[in-house]
Amino acid sequence: MHPVLSALKHHKTTVVLVVLEIALTCAMVTNALFLIGDRLAAMHVPTGVADNELVWARTTGLDLGQGTALGADEAADMAALRAIPGVESVAEANSLPLSRNYLSVAAWRQPGDKHSLVDNVVEYAGTPGVMDTLGIRLSKGRDFLAQEYVPYRPNLIGSGPRTPPPTVAIVTRTLAESLWPGKDPLGKTFWLDSDGKEPVQVIGVADHLLNPSINKYQGADRNMFLPVTKVTGGVYVLRVRPDRRAAVKRAIPGVLQKVDPARMVQAEIYTDTIADYYHGDRAMVWLLLVVTGCLLALTALGVVGLSSFWVQQRTRQIGIRRAIGATRRDILRYFQLENLLIVSLGIVLGSAGAVGMNLWLMRHYELTHMPLAWLVSGAVALWLLGQLAVLGPALRAAAVPPVVATRSV
Amino acid sequence: MFAYYLDLALRSLKRNKVLTALMVLAIAVGIGASMTTLTVMHLLSGDPLPGRSGQIFYPQVDPYPTPDPRHQPWDMMDYRSATDLWSAHRADRQALVTGSALRLTAPGVNLPPLMVQMLATTSDFFPMFRVPFRYGNAWTAQDDASRARVVVISDALNRKLFGGANSVGRTLRLKDTDVRIVGVLAPWRPSPQFYDVAGGRFAGGDTSAFYSKPEDVFAPFASALEINDGGFQPFTCWQPPEEGVKLQNAPCVWVALWVQLDSAAKVADYRRFLAGYAQQQKALGRFAQADNTRMPGLMAWLDFNHVVPSDVRLQSWLALAFLLICLFNMVGLLLAKFLRRAGEIGVRRALGASHRAIFAQCLVEAGLIGLLGGVGGWLLTLVGLWLVRSQPVEYADLVHLDLSMFALTFVLAVAASLLAGLLPALRAARVAPALQLKAG
Incomplete structure (x- = not known):
C-alpha cells in the first residue's frame, strides 16, 4: 500500500473528521453558490420596459378612484405632468412590471368552452401612448390605433355599468405559446370575461414584459396588454430623460396638488421600484456570500490546524525520511498528496450530499435541478482551497533538517 | 478540583493564543449566525396570543x-x-x-x-x-x-x-x-x-x-x-x-x-x-x-398559511448547517490541541491523575472556549439582529434579543463546544502514561 494511505490509517479519527468537514462544506458551498446564481439570474431578467427612463406617480385622495368625476381630473393631471421639464410623454397604466400590484384573468381559446381556458393571465391596461411611454418593444405586429382605446374598467365591483373589453390586445410570447403552442399568434382571437364571450384579437407580440409580481401561479411574463381610455386606481407613468428623473419625481407632488389639493401623491423613480422588488433576493445573496466565505475560511483554517499538528507529530519521521535520502520536494509532495486524497474523499461524499440537499431544497423552495457545472466548480474550489491551506504546513515539514532524526525530541 | 482545571485550561489557552482565538472565533461566528436566524424564527413563529x-x-x-x-x-x-x-x-x-x-x-x-x-x-x-x-x-x-x-x-x-x-x-x-x-x-x-x-x-x-x-x-x-x-x-x-x-x-x-x-x-x-x-x-x-x-x-x-416567510426558514437551516461545520472544525482543532500535549498528559497520568480527571480537565477547557465563543456569539448576534432591523421588511421593528434567546446563546455555545470536546477529551484521556514518558 502507498505510504500515504498506510500513514492515514494511523489517524482514522482525524481523517474522518476532516473528510466530514470538507464534505459538509462542499455540499453547503455548492448549494449556496447555486442559490446565489439562481437569485442573480432572476434579478437580471429584463423587465421589457425602459427601466432607466420611467417615473411613476399614484394619487390617492379621490377616494381611491371610486367613481368621482374621473375624466376631467385625469386629463388635467396628465396635462400638468406633461408640462414638467424633462418629461417626454405621459400615460396611465393599471400596473407596472415588478410593482407587485396585479390583476389576473382567464383567457379562453374557444368562446364559452371551459376546457379551453388558460387561467392566471396577468392583464395590463393602458391609455393612448402607453406602449411608447413604457418603451415596450414589439417583435411582431403593431401598436394600438387611436380608435382601439375603449372605456373598459376591468374587475371593479359596484362601479356602474360593465363595458365589454377592447377587441384587440398585445400579448407576450409566453402567453401566445400557452394559447397556441408553436403557432403564429398574430391575428388570432381569444376570448375574455367571465363567460369567455368577448372576442379579442392579437395585433402585436412582445418578447419581454415581466409581470407585476413573479410567482408560481402567474409565472414570470404570461400577460396581455389592453388599450383603454381610462385606468381606475392605476398609476401615471412618465417617460423622462434619465438625468431629469430625480427632479421630475420631486416636482410631481406639487404639480398634482395644484390640480387638486385634497389628495396625497406618491411618486417614485422606476428603478427604485425594481430595486425594492428584489430587495429580499439581494439580502439573501449577500447573506449566502458571507456564509460561503466564512465556511471556506473556516474549513481552510481547520485544514491548516490539523496539517500543522500532523507535521509536528511526524517531525521525527520526516527527519528519518530526509536522512535516508528523501528530498525537500518529496516531503512537500507527500503532504500535498495526502491533502489531495483527503479533500477528494470529502468532495466525493460532499457531492452526494450536495445533490441530496438540492433535492430537499427543490421540494421545499421551488428550486430547479442543480446543473453539474456547479458541482464541478464547488469541487475545484475545495481542491484549490485544500492545496492552499496545506502549503504552509507542508513547507514547514519540508524545512525539517535530516539531523532531527538523530535527536530525541 | 474544578478551579484547578480552570487554571490549567487558562494556561493552555494562553500558550497558543492564535489557535485559541481561531477556535473562539469559529464558535462565535457559528453561534452568531445561528442565534440571529433562530431569534428571527422564534419571533415570527411564536404564539401571537399566549394563553388564549x-x-x-x-x-x-x-x-x-x-x-x-x-x-x-x-x-x-x-x-x-x-x-x-x-x-x-x-x-x-x-x-x-x-x-x-x-x-x-x-x-x-x-x-x-x-x-x-x-x-x-x-x-x-x-x-x-x-x-x-x-x-x-x-x-x-x-x-x-x-x-x-x-x-x-x-x-x-x-x-x-x-x-x-x-x-x-x-x-x-x-x-x-x-x-x-x-x-x-x-x-x-x-x-x-x-x-x-x-x-x-x-x-x-x-x-x-x-x-x-x-x-x-x-x-x-x-x-x-x-x-x-x-x-x-x-x-x-x-x-x-x-x-x-x-x-x-x-x-x-x-x-x-x-x-x-x-x-x-x-x-x-x-x-x-x-x-x-x-x-x-x-x-x-x-x-x-x-x-x-x-x-x-x-x-x-x-x-x-405558512406564515413564516420561506426565506427566514431557509436562513435558519443554513445557519444550523453552518454551526455544524463550525463544530466539526472545532473537534479537529481540539483534537490537535489536546494530543499535542500528550507529553504533559502522560506526566499527569504518571503522577496519579485518573482517566476521568484528564477527561474532565479537557472538557473544562472546551467549555471555557465555548463560554468565550458565547460572548463573541452574543455580540455577533446583536450585530446580526441590527442588520435584520435595518432591512425594509414588515417584521423589522419586532426583532430584538429577548432574555430567553440571550440565555440560549450561552447555553448553545457551551453545549456545542462540550459536544465538540467530547471526542478529543476521550482520546486525550486514553493517553498511556508510560509511552509518553519514554518518548519524552
Missing part, C-alpha cells in the same frame, strides 16, 4: 354554488355566511373582520389627509384578542347593532394626530363621515397580525406582509361598511359580480369570522352548528357542498 390561542377558532364554510368534490373552502367567507354565523352568537365570543383603506382627516389638526387602514370588526374583537387600551374603551354590542359612528384608534395614530394625549371624545372624518373616538389602544403589536392572515398558500413563501402593524382605525362592522361603501376589496370572487351590485350581495368572499370557544364541548357543539348551517344553506340552494366546513384553531390556521 387554544380557544380561538376560524370557522370556514364553502359557498361555491357549483358541485365540485375537489373544491376547498376559500380563506374567507361571503358576507351572508359570515353575518349569519356571527348573528347566531353560538360562540363565547365572535368577531367579524375585514379590512379596507380610506382617507382620514382630523378636524382641528394641522395635517394633510392620511390614507389609513381601517379594520371593520365587532365589539368582541377587543376582549377576545386581549387588545390593550390606553384611553377609553371598546364600543358596545349596541353600537354594533345601531351602526354607531364610533371608532377605536391605534396608539401610533393617536401620537401622530394628537401627540399621544387622551383623544377620547374627539371627532375624526373618515372619507365623508364624522366619527367619534371612544377608545385609544395602548401599543399593540401581535406577531403575526394573526386576525388578517389569509391566502398564505398563494404567497409563494413571501409572507412577510403577515407581520405588518395592526390597522390604525377600528370601526363597528356595519358602520364601516356604510362609511367606506365601495372601498372594500374582495379576497376572490367565484364569478364576476353583476352590474352595480354591492359587495355584500356579490358572489365574492371577503369577510373573516373568528370565534372563541372555552371548552372542548363547546368546540364540538360549534362544529355541529357549522355543519348544520351548511346543510341548511344547501337545502336553500345557496351551497353545493354541505360537508365542506372547517374550523382550524388559531395556530393550525397560521400553519396552514
Whole structure:
C-alpha cells in the first residue's frame, strides 16, 4: 500500500473528521453558490420596459378612484405632468412590471368552452401612448390605433355599468405559446370575461414584459396588454430623460396638488421600484456570500490546524525520511498528496450530499435541478482551497533538517 | 478540583493564543449566525396570543354554488355566511373582520389627509384578542347593532394626530363621515397580525406582509361598511359580480369570522352548528357542498398559511448547517490541541491523575472556549439582529434579543463546544502514561 494511505490509517479519527468537514462544506458551498446564481439570474431578467427612463406617480385622495368625476381630473393631471421639464410623454397604466400590484384573468381559446381556458393571465391596461411611454418593444405586429382605446374598467365591483373589453390586445410570447403552442399568434382571437364571450384579437407580440409580481401561479411574463381610455386606481407613468428623473419625481407632488389639493401623491423613480422588488433576493445573496466565505475560511483554517499538528507529530519521521535520502520536494509532495486524497474523499461524499440537499431544497423552495457545472466548480474550489491551506504546513515539514532524526525530541 | 482545571485550561489557552482565538472565533461566528436566524424564527413563529390561542377558532364554510368534490373552502367567507354565523352568537365570543383603506382627516389638526387602514370588526374583537387600551374603551354590542359612528384608534395614530394625549371624545372624518373616538389602544403589536392572515398558500413563501402593524382605525362592522361603501376589496370572487351590485350581495368572499370557544364541548357543539348551517344553506340552494366546513384553531390556521416567510426558514437551516461545520472544525482543532500535549498528559497520568480527571480537565477547557465563543456569539448576534432591523421588511421593528434567546446563546455555545470536546477529551484521556514518558 502507498505510504500515504498506510500513514492515514494511523489517524482514522482525524481523517474522518476532516473528510466530514470538507464534505459538509462542499455540499453547503455548492448549494449556496447555486442559490446565489439562481437569485442573480432572476434579478437580471429584463423587465421589457425602459427601466432607466420611467417615473411613476399614484394619487390617492379621490377616494381611491371610486367613481368621482374621473375624466376631467385625469386629463388635467396628465396635462400638468406633461408640462414638467424633462418629461417626454405621459400615460396611465393599471400596473407596472415588478410593482407587485396585479390583476389576473382567464383567457379562453374557444368562446364559452371551459376546457379551453388558460387561467392566471396577468392583464395590463393602458391609455393612448402607453406602449411608447413604457418603451415596450414589439417583435411582431403593431401598436394600438387611436380608435382601439375603449372605456373598459376591468374587475371593479359596484362601479356602474360593465363595458365589454377592447377587441384587440398585445400579448407576450409566453402567453401566445400557452394559447397556441408553436403557432403564429398574430391575428388570432381569444376570448375574455367571465363567460369567455368577448372576442379579442392579437395585433402585436412582445418578447419581454415581466409581470407585476413573479410567482408560481402567474409565472414570470404570461400577460396581455389592453388599450383603454381610462385606468381606475392605476398609476401615471412618465417617460423622462434619465438625468431629469430625480427632479421630475420631486416636482410631481406639487404639480398634482395644484390640480387638486385634497389628495396625497406618491411618486417614485422606476428603478427604485425594481430595486425594492428584489430587495429580499439581494439580502439573501449577500447573506449566502458571507456564509460561503466564512465556511471556506473556516474549513481552510481547520485544514491548516490539523496539517500543522500532523507535521509536528511526524517531525521525527520526516527527519528519518530526509536522512535516508528523501528530498525537500518529496516531503512537500507527500503532504500535498495526502491533502489531495483527503479533500477528494470529502468532495466525493460532499457531492452526494450536495445533490441530496438540492433535492430537499427543490421540494421545499421551488428550486430547479442543480446543473453539474456547479458541482464541478464547488469541487475545484475545495481542491484549490485544500492545496492552499496545506502549503504552509507542508513547507514547514519540508524545512525539517535530516539531523532531527538523530535527536530525541 | 474544578478551579484547578480552570487554571490549567487558562494556561493552555494562553500558550497558543492564535489557535485559541481561531477556535473562539469559529464558535462565535457559528453561534452568531445561528442565534440571529433562530431569534428571527422564534419571533415570527411564536404564539401571537399566549394563553388564549387554544380557544380561538376560524370557522370556514364553502359557498361555491357549483358541485365540485375537489373544491376547498376559500380563506374567507361571503358576507351572508359570515353575518349569519356571527348573528347566531353560538360562540363565547365572535368577531367579524375585514379590512379596507380610506382617507382620514382630523378636524382641528394641522395635517394633510392620511390614507389609513381601517379594520371593520365587532365589539368582541377587543376582549377576545386581549387588545390593550390606553384611553377609553371598546364600543358596545349596541353600537354594533345601531351602526354607531364610533371608532377605536391605534396608539401610533393617536401620537401622530394628537401627540399621544387622551383623544377620547374627539371627532375624526373618515372619507365623508364624522366619527367619534371612544377608545385609544395602548401599543399593540401581535406577531403575526394573526386576525388578517389569509391566502398564505398563494404567497409563494413571501409572507412577510403577515407581520405588518395592526390597522390604525377600528370601526363597528356595519358602520364601516356604510362609511367606506365601495372601498372594500374582495379576497376572490367565484364569478364576476353583476352590474352595480354591492359587495355584500356579490358572489365574492371577503369577510373573516373568528370565534372563541372555552371548552372542548363547546368546540364540538360549534362544529355541529357549522355543519348544520351548511346543510341548511344547501337545502336553500345557496351551497353545493354541505360537508365542506372547517374550523382550524388559531395556530393550525397560521400553519396552514405558512406564515413564516420561506426565506427566514431557509436562513435558519443554513445557519444550523453552518454551526455544524463550525463544530466539526472545532473537534479537529481540539483534537490537535489536546494530543499535542500528550507529553504533559502522560506526566499527569504518571503522577496519579485518573482517566476521568484528564477527561474532565479537557472538557473544562472546551467549555471555557465555548463560554468565550458565547460572548463573541452574543455580540455577533446583536450585530446580526441590527442588520435584520435595518432591512425594509414588515417584521423589522419586532426583532430584538429577548432574555430567553440571550440565555440560549450561552447555553448553545457551551453545549456545542462540550459536544465538540467530547471526542478529543476521550482520546486525550486514553493517553498511556508510560509511552509518553519514554518518548519524552
